[in-house]
Amino acid sequence: MKRLSLLVALIIIVTVSLSEARIKTKGRGEKMNFDADSIQESFKPTFNLMSVKCIKCHTMERVVIAVQTGRAPITGQPFNKQAVKAYGIKMLRKPNSDMDKKEIRDIVVFLNYVLDENQK
Numbered sequence: 131m132k133r134l135s136l137l138v139a140l141i142i143i144v145t146v147s148l149s150e151a152r153i154k155t156k157g158r159g160e161k162m163n164f165d166a167d168s169i170q171e172s173f174k175p176t177f178n179l180m181s182v183k184c185i186k187c188h189t190m191e192r193v194v195i196a197v198q199t200g201r202a203p204i205t206g207q208p209f210n211k212q213a214v215k216a217y218g219i220k221m222l223r224k225p226n227s228d229m230d231k232k233e234i235r236d237i238v239v240f241l242n243y244v245l246d247e248n249q250k
């Protein structure tokens with residue numbers, strides 16, 4: 131019995147510490163996005179920018195899933211820091227992307243931060 135409660139306590143501790151480090155998400159399907167409350171204050175402006183700029187052609191679900199699974203959902207390519215930069219440029223070059231280099235740079239830095247937080 132003692133062993134079991136110890137095990138349960140351990141599982142709770144591990145789950146709590148994992149969920150603390152991760153950037154939380156909110157909503158499902160089309161409404162899915164990172165949870166603003168779990169984002170560091172200094173990154174909030176970029177998060178807001180991304181939430182406007184990156185939903186022009188698809189929803190944020192695509193980006194959230196890429197970060198969470200480490201795989202880009204359409205092509206199945208790895209989604210790591212190198213890939214984030216490449217995708218940033220790819221999205222920038224799409225016709226009517228309505229973004230400039232500075233915005234993409236900020237969003238790439240932001241997504242690297244999210245990837246880092248999720249690896250803790």
Ligand code: HEC
Nearest residue numbers: 183184186187193196202203204205206221224225226227
């Ligand atoms: C002009 C339209 C457009 C905008 C704006 C746009 N995307 Fe995309 N995105 C696409 C299309 C089309 C695809 C489908 C796969 C492809 O062409 O790469 C895609 C796919 C993706 C994927 C999945 C790629 C894969 O290989 O599975 C990610 C991640 C992504 N976009 C992130 C972003 C981010 C982050 C932004 C904002 C900086 C953004 N997108 C803005 C058009 C856009």
